[in-house]
Amino acid sequence: MCGGRGTRLGGETEKPLTPVAGRPMVDRVCDALAGSRVETAHAVVSPHASATRAHLIDERPDLPAIDAPGDGYVADLGYAIEEIAGGKSGTAPLLTVAADLPLLDPEAVNGAIDAARAAGDDGPASLTVCVPASRKRELGVSADAATEVDGREVVPAGINVVGGSSESDSDDSVVHLTEDVRLAVNVNYPSDVQVAERLLGDGEPDE
Secondary structure, eight states, X not given: OOOOOOGGGOSSSOGGGOEEXXXXXXXXXXXXXXXXSOSOOOEEEOGGGHHHHHHHHHHOXXXXXXXXXXXXXXXXXXXXXHHHHTTOSSOOOEEEEOTTOTTOOHHHHHHHHHHHHHHOSSSOOOEEEEEEHHHHHHHTOOOTTOEXXXXXXXXXXXXXXXXSSXXXXXXXXXXXXXXXXXXXXXXXXXXXXXXXXXXXXXXXXOO
16 A cells, blocks of 8 residues: 555655655565565555656566555555455455555564464454554654554554455454564654664664
């Protein structure tokens, strides 16, 4: 998912192209997916991210792009899932990833896939990965969109599994809670960029 404006980051750079330690965030996420067990990836762009689309076409010509309408993350995600499913039900599970996870690596991606498989009796379950808000604050990154799960304040990490359905907001989605730093750092503000760069500078982050 790489169609965001990035207004909270300031400046004129689209959010997916925001550099972290010298590389656009979207490239870091694409590399993580390419090295994981994900079989096929799609870049979901929007009219708000025309430079991101051009960048991906130039740098990653083999990566299919889906031109979502730009009606917001949830709406664009639903549009992309329908495009991939082609109107069919019972499709293979899909992994969805936001482009604002610059610490993501193949192992962290595979971990989300494994968690979905472990949660499903008949194949991968729909899975929402969340991080405790306290963990994000401990790291010094923003904790926007916090919600409560089982009495604990958590924040969606931006990586999820939609299990074998064309619906993006299944009511029976399993919540997978993790403190993994690679999934805890979403970049929404300039201060988040600074934290991500510090962690990358200390070496590739471990769980």
